[in-house]
Amino acid sequence: MDKKPKMIENINDDCQLIIINYLDYQSQYFLWASSKFFAPRLHSNVSYVLQRKSSHVLDYNYMFLEKNGSSSNQLQDAFLSTICSTVQHLELRSVTMNHLKHLMNHSFPCIRSLEYEWANVYESEYRQALQLLVDLFPSITSFKPFAPVNFERMEKWKFLEKLWSNKPKALDEGVSLHTFQDLEHLTVNMHFLRTASIVSVLNLPKLRTFSFSTLCPQTRALLPKILEQRPEDICKLSFSFINWTWFLESLLLLKNLRQLTLIDNILGSGQFQRLVSNLPVLEQVNIIGGQFLDCEMDLWDAVASCSSLKILSLSHILIEDDFYDSSRQFMCEALDNRSQPLLMHCYNTGEDELDLYMSRLRN
Template sequence: MLDALNDDCQLAIIKYLNLFDRIALYEATKGTSNRLNKNVAYAWKLQLSFILDWSDYQKFEAMPKLLDVFLSNCSATMQELILERVKLDFLKRWENYTFPSMKTLEYTLDSYRDDRVDEAIQIMAKLFPGLHSLKPDGDFDCVVLQKWTQMRKLDLSYTSYYECEYDWVKDIGKCQLLEELTLDSCSSESSNYDDLMALPKLHKLRLLSASNVELSKFFEKRAVDVHRIIFSDDYPNGYMTTLRKMRNVRHLHIMYYENHFSIGNLRDLIKIWKQLEQIDLSSIHIWSREAELWQTVASCPTLKILNILNTDMREDFFEVGRRIMEETLSKRSQTLTLNFYDAHYEELILQHFKHPQLKVTFEPFKLYDDDDIYFVEIHFQPLQSSNHPNVTI
């Protein structure tokens, strides 16, 4: 029946088959349906991203020749790969192929013996020399980064990078094209982050469970370059010493899962950042009544956008009169966009929040729903523009 379909229809159907259904179809059509057989192989070339797990390795072990069929068809075009609990012996079988297009790799290893970990990492460095993005899980020797000269994004959230045995900061600091970096709490073992902050293209740094001491070490010389901060932990009170040095922050995003963040906390940050243009509050309930919201807006005349996720504004939240809102908005020189994504009582919000200087929307905005519950993410101007490599900002 599939034979009667044209190539586009066949490829559309093949796209929805999992890896081993495709292999079964490939095997079943050998010598009987040459066009369909070729389309199965061609579909692997079109599929640029792959996820392989424990069950896939077991099936390939049972059918070793089919691994060659798979890799011979996708190795040249594969761009993204996730390997879950990959075995060293399985990786060794990939050494007969080259992966010139591979840019993104995420992996966990099946064995955590030091010798096998090191060998597995060395094999991956040989297989995928052109990586732009890497997220390892487990022990990771940063010395190997010298072989990944094109690295742009490095996520060490789930790694132990031997910070007590050698200067891992120096090794990361050699990645001159690095733009984004995530470090876990192991960063507290280092006392000098100058090499990281001197990376010419680095513009995003995420620190998991960082203290104010660690944050201040990172931004001792780069605080004025920070333009955006995202908090997802116990309110940034512990970072105030460093935050006061960041005079050019324009965008603040706070995610919180408790109720310890208050209006006073927000006002403290607003006082520090005189150029603040956007505030995102995710699942935070800090205003018990409407007047408190407008008092916060009044304290930040540069504010252009206020995003509020998952707010619950009942009838008793709103003021009977509109005086406070009218006075606050009338004093503003620019329109304020007040966005209530996933809000309850939209009709009440639209009924009460009407003003020429106010735009009310209910649009989605970027959420951070990954596993890193406690983190501080800093965005700052890079020392060197990616578009103009010879121009210093």
């Protein structure tokens, strides 16, 4: 083995820190794991950087593995000891029951946001796994599972403000959210929206963001009910597969709506313009997938009718060549008459996380 000092180990600390901070998270982890054995000062500097990150990802597909592919508890404990006292947001990917049980050996006092995705967890283990998460992270305010959850186990999370739920393991009498009185942001899929669930949603006193899918026929009557009972509270709304003929009048009630995300919808120019022109504080519109407007003039007419709009984002939309106005007349007229700039994103709505999440809900 070459025992000569490695070049990077000879660089001063400031230069090492610049290099470390330039790397992506996965590369930082591998540098941390490998430098432990050949470059102690570099390892110390990588640990310094990792300890100051508020967000971490534990991906058990590649982390903590030995050469034979088995899990190294020693490596895992060393890494968790490095980050556990400072991490605030944690993502658990490809996590198993054994991984969760091993996490119990550590304390995470600052965790406030949690995401997880199971690997090889049987349905009979969901309750036990969720109970372990509740015990591990008692003070979280944000929870995003890519797996079924049981709300009965979650009642100890008294400070929960944000909740994403795609496959709730409902109790016989239906899912109730009455325990989560601090809940401000809720994202659910179409299977969540039952009558019993909606009653508890409508009674949440602090709810401000409600994102949902409306593919199933039984949800068609629920959207008007939600919007009519809580129109002044909702400032951010996302949904997919809406029938504008049914829901436009209800959407016009959202006078405090600031951000609207439309996923896989069919936009009619007259309906879309009427909607945005009647939402007085609307600041951001995200259009993800679906069928777009017929021509560029319709787009700029809608922009011109919404003076509060600051951000327009278009993502995953096929726009034909004949959509565009070569003279740029309508765009110039709409923008020249605005009192504030308009920021326009294409292929980056700023809602990429939501886009990915909604695609998972539909699969």
